[in-house]
Amino acid sequence: MNQQDFAYLADVLRRRSGLMLTEKKTHLVESRLVPVMRRFGFRDVGSLLKELHYGHEALVQAVIEAMTTNDSSFFRDRKTFEEFRDIVLPTLMVDRAESKHLRIWCAACAAGQEPYSVAMILEDFKLLAKGWTITLIATDINSQMITRAQEGLYSQFEVQRGLPIRRLVGNFMQEGTNWRISDSLRRMVTFRTFNLLDSFGWLPDLDVIFCRNVLMYFDHKTRLSVFDRIGDVLAQDGALLVGPAELVSGLTIGYAPSEGAPGLYYKTEPVPLHRRAAGQRLDRIPA
Amino acid sequence: MKTCLVVDDSRVIRKIACRILQDLSYETEEAENGIMALESCRRRMPDVILLDWQMPQMTGIEFLRALRSEASGHHPVVVFCTTENDVVHITEALGAGADEYIMKPFDREIIEAKFAEVGLVMAQR
Structure with a gap:
């Protein structure tokens, strides 16, 4: 070339x-x-x-x-899921006790390991049985990955990376040498092909956004734009989870890191429009 | 340095596993069946045991039951590492006191991930 x-x-x-x-x-x-x-x-x-x-x-x-790089695994970066389980979810269960509705988005879900890991934690809390409504949306730019994620079929190698054996036998059914995610977990997730450069207008207000290991492949301007638009759809008390090596603060003024919880960010007070730098509120990167 | 007893009747598998574990800073010992593994444990209890299922003289599951019934006060982590890759075997192993389960074939990444599950190495991913 x-x-x-x-x-x-x-x-x-x-x-x-x-x-x-x-x-x-x-x-x-x-x-x-x-x-x-x-x-x-x-x-x-x-x-x-x-x-x-x-x-x-x-x-x-x-x-x-x-x-696109589609490498992923169940419970990838274990600390992130511990933060979700121990900090984010318990707080939201109190704050949303009245509506009993949680809305979560996995923004770059590859073959589905991340949203299914989230779904397993939600099931640990027995939220559906307690009458909660769960909106768990998972997107990826790669339509082939979305098809795979919807199928929920993983190789023996894939299920041995990050998935404890008790979760495997409890949440998957064996099909030859592969393992298929249970129907109850699969039904919990709505998958959709989606380009992070496109409008976020179709998304509901969200309580938790996982946007991990994807923005590192973007240039600075695109990262700014995505973080800014994430801010538009994330509830004021919602949580943003990024990869442990990805920094949000310093990149945009709308988020603050959670102390002692790497990769967990909360929105700061709403930023007046006049403080936003020009070009930070793009709905789409211009061609 | 933590110690790991590798129990497998295949010399090649033992060699591969030991090399990976040594690379993960484990001191390794080897046994080629359940009887030899029990003798090794009575001499010196390892921190973790990587255990095959099908072996002559005493199988992995027989060894595990014998190990867990001994009142030594020690409770080493036991990770099965076997070609018995079906739910029935996995459930039986967990019921007998196994902590984790590796389905062969394995590589360094899988050993590392499974050891991380039971708190033996820092999760790398």
Whole structure:
């Protein structure tokens, strides 16, 4: 892939998905494009990139999906789930005792391990049995990942990364060498393909947002925009959970870290519009 | 340094497991069946036991029942590591006192994740 092709691909990805490519990743990019090239019948990566110029939507989506990193595991970054279980959920159960309604969004759910981990914790609290309504939405830009997540079928290798054995036998059914998530957990989650650059207008007001290990692939401006729009849909006392290595404070003025709980953020007081920097309230990154 | 007893009738499996565990800063010992494992435990109780199921002379589940019935005051963590990968075996192992269960084939990542589940190593993920 020559420099010009790489620059063009990087530009398409940044505009359409927020993903950043650096030239250090040229070989990785080429190897990820090979299956797309074969699927669409191109002779080489160069021909594929030429076709991208014509805005062939299915091809653009396939290229974006090929470039996304989908590595995940159940209860990934255990500390985050402990914070959700021990801090976030008990507080919300008090604060929402009247409405008995919890609304949670996993913003980049890959093959579903994160929302199903959340669902398992919710089931530990027996919220549904106690009459609570749970809205658990899980999205990802990669439609193939969403299909996998909806199927809820995981390999033996996948269920051994982060999932305690008692949870495996209690929440999954064995199908040959694979394991399928139980119907009750699967029904708890609503999956949808969604690009974080698009409007958040369809989302309800949310009590908890998991947005982990995705914004690190975005440029600064896109990260700002996503955090800002998360602020628009997150309840004033809602919780934002990001990856332990991802910093929110310093990046945007709307959040404060929770002391002693890495990756857990709460909204600060509403920020008057005049204090917001221009360009921080974008509904969509301009092309 | 924590100690781990690797119980498996396959020399190759023992070697692979020991290498991974040593890399995770464990001192390792080996036994090729349940009887040898019990003798090893009576000499020196390890912190954790990585245990195969099907072995000659004394199987893993027989060893586990014998171990848990001994009034030594020690309660080492027992992690099964076996090709018996069905719910019936897993449930039986948990009922007999196993703490975790690894379904073969395994790699370093799985051992690390499972040991993290029972508080033996810091979770890396």
